[in-house]
Amino acid sequence: xxxxxxxxxxxxxxxxxxxxxxxxxxxxxxxxxxxxxxxxxxxxxxxxxxxxxxxxxxxxxxxxxxxxxxxxxxxxxxxxxxxxxxxxxxxxxxxxxxxxxxxxxxxxxxxxxxxxxxxxxxxxxxxxx
Numbered sequence: 758x759x760x761x762x763x764x765x766x767x768x769x770x771x772x773x774x775x776x777x778x779x780x781x782x783x784x785x786x787x788x789x790x791x792x793x794x795x796x797x798x799x800x801x802x803x804x805x806x807x808x809x810x811x812x813x814x815x816x817x818x819x820x821x822x823x824x825x826x827x828x829x830x831x832x833x834x835x836x837x838x839x840x841x842x843x844x845x846x847x848x849x850x851x852x853x854x855x856x857x858x859x860x861x862x863x864x865x866x867x868x869x870x871x872x873x874x875x876x877x878x879x880x881x882x883x884x885x886x
Contacts, residue, residue: 771822771877777865778820781832785813811835819869822878826870833866 762769787795788809797805811831818828836859844856851857874880 767876770872770875774822774825774869774875775820777862778816781862782813782816782820785809785811785816789813808835808839822874822880825874825878825880829866829869833863833870836863836866
């Protein structure tokens with residue numbers, strides 16, 4: 758399978774980076790703007806406001822690939838904190854404490870941080886000039 762799909766790995770990576778970033782930005786938009794099915798309390802507690810800002814702005818940066826590695830590293834840290842603050846106290850296993858999404862985001866963003874924005878990104882365009 759790698760022989761056939763491997764030649765498209767840059768495209769798949771760009772698609773993965775865009776989807777994870779866009780979905781992460783949607784989580785931030787829910788918190789900050791009470792959109793996409795979310796009803797957030799007003800005024801928003803400081804920790805939720807900070808989380809929403811990181812999620813929205815880092816998500817956008819990751820999706821478009823502008824300083825994507827740095828944004829992904831910050832986002833991974835935020836997801837690790839979210840897991841240990843909000844989920845881990847409710848049980849050891851992510852399936853048990855409903856923290857699977859935080860764990861998936863954390864490790865996906867660590868991967869993006871290790872690889873950078875990639876060829877199909879704003880960073881890639883800047884590097885080619």
